[in-house]
Amino acid sequence: MKNAMQGAFILTLASLVAKVLSAIYRIPLQNLVGNTGFYVYQQIYPIYGIGITFALSGFPVFVSKLVAEQETESQKIKVAQKAFVILSVISLVIVVSLLSFAPEIAHGMGDVGLTPLIRCVSLMFIFMPFLAVGRGYYQGIFQMIPTARSQVMEQVVRVVIIIGVAYTAVNQDWNVYRMGTWAMSGAVVAAIVSTLYFLRLFKKKIFRPLPTQTGPIASYKKLSKRFLIEGGTICLFAAIIILLQLIDSFTVKNGLVASGVSNKAAKSLKGIYDRAQPLVQLGLVVATSFSTTLLPSLTKAVQKHNRYEFKRTVQSMLHISLAISVAATVGMMTLMPQINRLLFGNTEGTSAIMIYVVAIVLAALIATYNSVLQSVNVFKPAIVAFFIGLGVKLLLNRVAVQQYGINGASLVTVLSLAVILVFMQLGSSDSLKGNLRLDIGFFGKLILASGSMVLVVNWSKMVLLSLFSNSGRIELGIMIVVVVLLGGLTFSGVAIGLRLFTIREWLTIPYGKKLLKKILDNKK
Secondary structure (H helix, E strand, O other): OHHHHHHHHHHHHHHHHHHHHHHHHHHHHHHHHHHHHHHHHHHHHHHHHHHHHHHHHHHHHHHHHHHHHOOOHHHHHHHHHHHHHHHHHHHHHHHHHHHHHHHHHHHHOOOHHHHHHHHHHHHHHHHHHHHHHHHHHHHHOOOOHHHHHHHHHHHHHHHHHHHHHHHHHHHHOOOHHHHHHHHHHHHHHHHHHHHHHOHHHHHHHHOOOOOOOOOOOOOHHHHHHHHHHHHHHHHHHHOHHHHHHHHHHHHHHHHHHHOOOOHHHHHHHHHHHOOHHHHHHHHOHHHHHHHHHHHHHHHHHHHOOOHHHHHHHHHHHHHHHHHHHHHHHHHHHHHHHHHHHHHHOOOOOHHHHHHHOOHHHHHHHHHHHHHHHHHOOOOHHHHHHHHHHHHHHHHHHHHHHHHHOHHHHHHHHHHHHHHHHHHHHHHOOHHHHHHHOOOHHHHHHHHHHHHHHHHHHHHHHHHHHHHOOOOOHHHHHHHHHHHHHHHHHHHHHHHHHOOOOOHHHHHHOOOHHHHHHHHHHHHO
């Protein structure tokens, strides 16, 4: 548990830096290129998002599981070598498909001008095998720092290129499609840089032949089957929000046009709707990082048949993921008009964004549930639930957009995630349901802690807004930071007072020990 949490802490910090960068670059991007330019970028972003999920939090998790299952160093390297070959084939199929069918994909999105962006972003998949195997190998031996470094490195390079492109596009009066194509090239350059970081590993281990006698290793046929079922399930759930956004790319703009909105206005509205995406990503940082490092540890617990430790670990992860995601969601919803204005210059689309951020809680629980199911090699409930939820999004999204605009798309996203969560629970065995069940007492305490935080946030927000009624974005930013700190301290204080977490759970949260000690000392 301690090793897992230390690894989670390292990845949490790296993910936090990367996601903050991912959110920050969209602010100047949207402010520089406007809603329509933001729409062009965000239409293709889900394809990039799927690629980065495969290379960062999808296939690496499965590769780490394969590596953790092996007993000797030579077996670990051999299974990583076979994984690289399989992923290279998958990568080739994806690249060729995207390059060949880019015009048809763009036409399906209702905008043929997106074709060069699709072709550009497809090239990043060439580097997916290097990144997935490099990160997966290190995570499988519980070394999280290489993954963390490569993740931050990749995001820094990409963000620098995108901001540079946006600035150039505005000054050189580029059209939005040229801007989008060059912005997407940042993903390819970033993938190359991140791949170079793992070059030493591949030269020393992955690309070197091993002795024929390395111990029993599954055949390519068996490994390919596992990649398809187990690895595919991990990737699907790691990319669940991205896949829902991909459906949005095909249905939101088209649905708005079908409802009578002009083509130009529909592009602008889609750009406004897409403001919710970086906020949801930020809210999911901790939950994603914990679920990434949870799988190898749970696998070890299963192998040792330690049911008590397995259940206790699952319960701790559920408590922590749910509490943090609820606090983030409630806080964002309470401050959303101000956050929207601070980041994007106005409050357009606030209601749609407020609905959308509820996805943080649902996606955090889904990620934890899926990690538990993966650890005991149970895949059917997750796969069935996933496709039912995806079907709900596909069937209802365009209709909801035509009836309720971008609010309808947000509602259907939340509904789809709720459906997935319910069906995962229903499809699990009775023993797993017992591990995944949360007691009513925990929910009651969480509601009280969240409610107290909302009261403090609302009160402090009203006071500060009355003092700085004509404030600009800088003053607004300072106000939000102050309110967030007050809200966070309130939530933590009430959580400790109500014993929301056990002592053990507090000690596993990064800086939980120090926070607990300070609050208890103050009480004395």
